[in-house]
Amino acid sequence: MLCFTDVMTNIPSPQNAQVSRGVSGAGEVLQLFLDGNAHSRTDLAALTGMARSTLQERLDTLTQLGLIGLVQEGASTGGRPPQRIALLPEARLILAIDLGASHLRVALSNLASVPQFQAQSPIVLSDGPEVILQAALKLADDLLSKAKRQRDDIIAVGMGVPGPVIFDTGQPANPPIMPGWDRFNIPEWFHQHLDALVIVDNDVNLMALGERNQNDEDNDNFLFVKIATGIGSGIISGGLLQRGAQGTAGDIGHVRIRRGDGIFCHCGNEGCLEAVASGPKIAQALRDQDIEAHSNTDVVDLVAAGNIQAIHAVRQAGRDLGEVLAASVSLLNPSQIVIGGRISAAGEHLLAGIREVVYQRGAPLSTQHLQIRTSRSWEDGALRGASMIALHHALSPQAIEAKATELLAAN
């Protein structure tokens, strides 16, 4: 029933991580450990349906790869206590990179997708890929020496960029705000310096993936919205991240809204959501009322300070966003909408505006179980997502199977 190939390009939610009974290699056994839990061999045999002897074969392979190992013994349940086996989270590293309009964030994550070491630096996107990727690699090297690890320990690289990406090749596709990056082959560049799998995706998509796996609820259908300097969204539908035909799915910033009549957007169209409700536009609206607000942070601070006009403006932005989200709910019928990005720090006021419109416009069927909330991860959302997707690909059954074959050939 599930499309196996699609699992490649997405991170399944924990409850979907099942092993197909009967035929399963070392790669599929590994999947059982990805939740971070330790298991006894008997446990695993029951889970996979394999004979313990067969299972042992797989475990040997994974142990030789250094990915799993014994952890503390479990408590006896009346007989010999089980040896507990688990993923060794520090066995390898994931290099996560979040490229923003004006910043570069780099992190080293362990195999639990938790960023362990983190660094960032301001950049100028138009310096082009060569300069910026070099800077990213430099930061990575710094982190590596801080972590006392080496480049060889990096098993995969996950990178988020602020624009559409051809996911299969890892090339940015006509990114509006990334001059010089169009079709630049990012994975190829990394392969010259690292022997690792490289995954590139749109940053909002990565934030969506990162957010998704943070809660255990039904998250096969949800929408992540980033509201900051721009407005974008990542769509997870049917359990899979949706990228669309050209990788531009989720581009809600340029949907027309009612309050946008007569307001022109930098994209050349009239009445775009982004031309009305983005962080800079909220700030501008406040300046028009002689309130000092120049950045997204200013807006958030004003709201936090209880400034009435700022609260009003944010709530109105919420309504505007809600207009688009109401349509999205009709179209996609998600079970959750999560709001992230700098402006989402304005929390309840933004949500109030969104909810006001979405619950008014939405069909009862679609909205009765709909949750709308703010994101649980902040700046590091994209980094977490990047770690997760890179990890997922690097530890996919196919990838592990390939490594196992390699190992076998070497012996």
Add this chain to the structure above:
Amino acid sequence: MLCFTDVMTNIPSPQNAQVSRGVSGAGEVLQLFLDGNAHSRTDLAALTGMARSTLQERLDTLTQLGLIGLVQEGASTGGRPPQRIALLPEARLILAIDLGASHLRVALSNLASVPQFQAQSPIVLSDGPEVILQAALKLADDLLSKAKRQRDDIIAVGMGVPGPVIFDTGQPANPPIMPGWDRFNIPEWFHQHLDALVIVDNDVNLMALGERNQNDEDNDNFLFVKIATGIGSGIISGGLLQRGAQGTAGDIGHVRIRRGDGIFCHCGNEGCLEAVASGPKIAQALRDQDIEAHSNTDVVDLVAAGNIQAIHAVRQAGRDLGEVLAASVSLLNPSQIVIGGRISAAGEHLLAGIREVVYQRGAPLSTQHLQIRTSRSWEDGALRGASMIALHHALSPQAIEAKATELLAAN
């Protein structure tokens, strides 16, 4: 969950054959025949990467199940001529049912998903499931005797209903226009009369699936829109039909549009697309101009006759629809939008209105390769889709594997 193409690519190619260690059973071999083409054994061995002897084992199983057989011998290419093996399209039957607001259509399809015998009758939906399903079964029996086949020949039932469905269980979920059908277990009902797999889905979803497989172009991301008495859509994204959390995805009829201000919809909200651009509303708009138009057919006929006001009204409906579709394009980035339903017979005029708005509002990236066209299948679209989805499930690797095991147990 449906993925015709992905199932195909799931057959290990020669170079992957070593990695996936021959886990392909009879079920996966069958998938190679679903395109309707005949293959020689050597062909198949090359395609699957299996040894011919192994392949033969699988073919024996499928032959015993009666699903495949020898067809005419192929031409010699310099040596012994190959025996060509193909799916036997008449081996089993698919029962396809399309339940509409006021009609019931039933068809018997062969394994190529082509409806062979077809019948229909008017119904009253509110008579409830028992009466109507009985009527459907009666029609099916009539067709069976006409086809000189029996109930046992039916391998699967595919049924489309005009409302949301919990796909996994086949139960309608709070369908607005189907009183008495809520949570009725349709598959269970059929199981009392037929030993067949039963698949139930929303009718527009089925039309989308039916349309999808009619053209060979990239159709992993496309949107099917039905415009008739109501307006709805079926979403195929990432190669899969999207149903959403409650099965109500694609419900574009109740998205608010600009021209809808002050117009109230039967759903209780203001300004819904359906309250402005549906068939009955177009007819009403024409009547307001003292033009005799009472049905969808009247509207289509007037347009065909070149009536200026009707053309204008249809084009305007296209613009209204385009407004919603422009947002959908931003959100989903499809490569195709297909318009079906009764009103789509008004063809180019409707399309012109849609294109006008979509291409104006859409981002260049998303619209440069976007095709917008009318459907190629008409009344039988849902029947074709129902056949296809039922067939796909009935002949899925898993289902075939199960049947093969059964067969083995019997021997």
Add this chain to the structure above:
DNA sequence: CCACTTTTGTCGAGAGTCAATAGAAGTATG
């Protein structure tokens, strides 16, 4: 009619998996 090509049927070797059995390491009990 014979050499050559291509496809089809058969069978033993080898790889991989399983279930059984023996052994190890604990707990409960008198």
Add this chain to the structure above:
DNA sequence: CATACTTCTATTGACTCTCGACAAAAGTGG
């Protein structure tokens, strides 16, 4: 503290499945 019992781990031979080789069959072309 010895014994019975429980639970987990290690090993091994039997069994199943798949592969590749080989031989036969059924054509073509000179």
